[in-house]
Amino acid sequence: MIIMFSRLFTWIKNNKLTSLLIAFIVYKFFNPFDVIQNFTGYNRSYDYSDSIGYDMPMMESLSGTSAKVSLGRGGIMPPNEAAPTPDIQDRMVITESYISLQVENVTSSIDEIKKLVIDKEGYVVNTYLSRPEFGEEATVQIRVPTESIDEILSHLRSNSVKVVTENISGRDITDEYVDIEERIRQLERNKERLEGFLDTARNVDEIMKILPQIQSLQNQIDSYVGRIQYLEGASSTSLITIYLSTDELSLPYAPVKSWRPDAIFKQATRSLIVSLQKLGTFTIWLGVYSVLIVPAITLVLVVVTLVKRRRQQ
Structure with a gap:
């Protein structure tokens, strides 16, 4: 496990631009706050306050x-x-x-x-x-x-x-x-x-x-x-x-039991479906934008390779 993290850290250190691009894409399509919200349930607000006043x-x-x-x-x-x-x-x-x-x-x-x-x-x-x-x-x-x-x-x-x-x-x-x-x-x-x-x-x-x-x-x-x-x-x-x-x-409700396995299972299933949908959406977007991403990555690799060769000479 330590060796794997060490290799990952070394790769990120050597490929900063690519790592930054991957991090941006992951954040764009897989916001961790959305995942937490989908897992814990729907964040709904129901205002029961009346509007009787002045x-x-x-x-x-x-x-x-x-x-x-x-x-x-x-x-x-x-x-x-x-x-x-x-x-x-x-x-x-x-x-x-x-x-x-x-x-x-x-x-x-x-x-x-x-x-x-x-x-x-x-x-x-x-x-x-x-x-x-x-x-x-x-x-x-x-x-x-x-x-x-x-x-x-x-x-x-x-x-x-x-x-x-x-x-x-x-x-x-x-x-x-x-x-x-x-x-x-x-x-x-x-x-x-x-x-x-x-x-x-x-x-x-x-x-x-x-x-x-x-x-x-x-x-x-x-x-x-x-x-x-x-x-x-x-x-x-x-x-x-x-x-x-x-x-x-x-529906808006206050559960009688604080821990309901059936409700948690439904919420987890929904969260999984939403995550798979986001993964599919990300794959489609990645495929469409690959005409720009692949040449950009290739150009970066070529430039990095040329710079390394000049330093070695």
Whole structure:
């Protein structure tokens, strides 16, 4: 073993340019970080954090794009949270659900989900479908009436091969709703006072000083009213994010067992397939670029040989 490493080191020392070229090609096509990632599993990130705060999602489109309007600038929304109101019994809660399902056919499952959502008077927010080598996978986001969420989740469970993960989270927005209502009332009272001053204005100069203040208050009222409408709509419906796949390992999940030989075997097999594909890709690229690499290496060897001969003479 020591002799072999010694010979390898001597060869690298005598063929620095060739060694550098080989090292570059290996790094280009066989990045060690990719190999480690393929061996240890898929590096996926699923953000389960909600977007309910002072950035207001004003509209959800079928493409999943949300337009956000910040109410935190210009003093419209306060930096602190609304004061708690424990005396209110009928609470307003925004509910979001996440469920990962292993299914037999992803495409047919998406069609069934769309029909179910239409029957429940909801709508599809976003749909993403992918067909990699190891099976179909998809992410579907739907928004349905809150009273239908239990029935829809039950239907999804019963029509799947396996429920991999399920999570339901809620955010109580009652305090914020009550706080905004009070702010609207205060702004409307201030606006009425300014309008009273406007009626008693004696000249154009006084009118021009009052009008911008009235317009500023009206803009704040409109922003608060938009927020109120969003909170009412968001609390009356629920957002459900559904992860679908024919392969359990493609889904976001927290394994019950920390060491699963079957899962590790699948991941190792996939890593081997990916490595073989990269090897095939490297071979093809090497064959194509050999028209440049072979003459370059030959030229380098010829130059090195001539230099050695001159030194010997």
